[in-house]
Amino acid sequence: MKTSRRxxxxxxxxxxxxxxxxxxxxxxxxxxKIRHFVAFAFKDSASPEQRDSVVKAFLELRKTxxxxxxxxxxPNNSPEHLNKGLTHAFLVTFASEKDRDTYLTHPEHxxxxxxxxxxxxxxxxxxxxGKK
Amino acid sequence: MKTSRRxxxxxxxxxxxxxxxxxxxxxxxxxxKIRHFVAFAFKDSASPEQRDSVVKAFLELRKTxxxxxxxxxxPNNSPEHLNKGLTHAFLVTFASEKDRDTYLTHPEHxxxxxxxxxxxxxxxxxxxxGKK
Numbered sequence: 001m002k003t004s005r006r007x008x009x010x011x012x013x014x015x016x017x018x019x020x021x022x023x024x025x026x027x028x029x030x031x032x033k034i035r036h037f038v039a040f041a042f043k044d045s046a047s048p049e050q051r052d053s054v055v056k057a058f059l060e061l062r063k064t065x066x067x068x069x070x071x072x073x074x075p076n077n078s079p080e081h082l083n084k085g086l087t088h089a090f091l092v093t094f095a096s097e098k099d100r101d102t103y104l105t106h107p108e109h110x111x112x113x114x115x116x117x118x119x120x121x122x123x124x125x126x127x128x129x130g131k132k
Numbered sequence: 133m134k135t136s137r138r139x140x141x142x143x144x145x146x147x148x149x150x151x152x153x154x155x156x157x158x159x160x161x162x163x164x165k166i167r168h169f170v171a172f173a174f175k176d177s178a179s180p181e182q183r184d185s186v187v188k189a190f191l192e193l194r195k196t197x198x199x200x201x202x203x204x205x206x207p208n209n210s211p212e213h214l215n216k217g218l219t220h221a222f223l224v225t226f227a228s229e230k231d232r233d234t235y236l237t238h239p240e241h242x243x244x245x246x247x248x249x250x251x252x253x254x255x256x257x258x259x260x261x262g263k264k
């Protein structure tokens with residue numbers, strides 16, 4: 001009897017954990033996020049070190065702007081040649097349009113733009129709700 | 133003694149669950165995914181219904197191409213006017229470059245391109261590794 005009660009307790013705990021995990025996972029999938037997609041082309045005069053410093057400074061914004069949920073970044077690796085000369089991609093995620101708007105005028109974002117501008121020849125920005 | 137043993141079992145179970153959740157969450161964050169970003173501009177002649185049908189047909193690819201992990205889609209809502217006339221965004225996620233390549237030449241993707249082309253005036257494609 002003691003053993004079966006303990007088994008029951010363990011089973012109940014396991015079920016609660018599984019349910020919590022499932023609810024969390026489904027919430028993560030359903031959450032309406034704002035995706036802020038940015039792509040840059042660099043000036044020919046920008047050295048590899050200067051390009052790297054721009055990418056690093058962009059990624060720093062996830063630490064300095066609290067509204068930023070995440071930033072993914074990488075060089076374009078599409079084989080389709082439809083990138084309009086843009087070579088570096090950044091995907092910034094926000095919880096809401098309000099958070100995105102706060103980011104756009106945030107002093108740290110302004111500081112980044114001033115730093116990056118001398119090295120960037122072209123920029124694209126497209127935001128969307130990220131609904132699935 | 134019985135009670136403390138049960139408490140210990142419950143605590144151990146809870147700890148295992150929390151650890152599992154943490155490991156899963158960190159793995160999800162570290163997973164190297166391929167992000168395939170696509171943006172379209174539609175021809176002036178394309179009706180709202182035709183535009184909707186293109187978006188729907190794109191989203192269908194997550195069902196018909198097994199390599200597609202997810203597709204997020206939405207109209208551009210950036211206030212920055214840096215979208216180069218592109219009005220609709222799609223973010224397709226793959227587990228690897230190999231899966232992305234399989235998608236690019238998949239018959240269902242080819243079928244979609246043939247269907248969409250008459251309504252689309254411009255397209256941008258940028259892929260990146262999505263490393264954080």
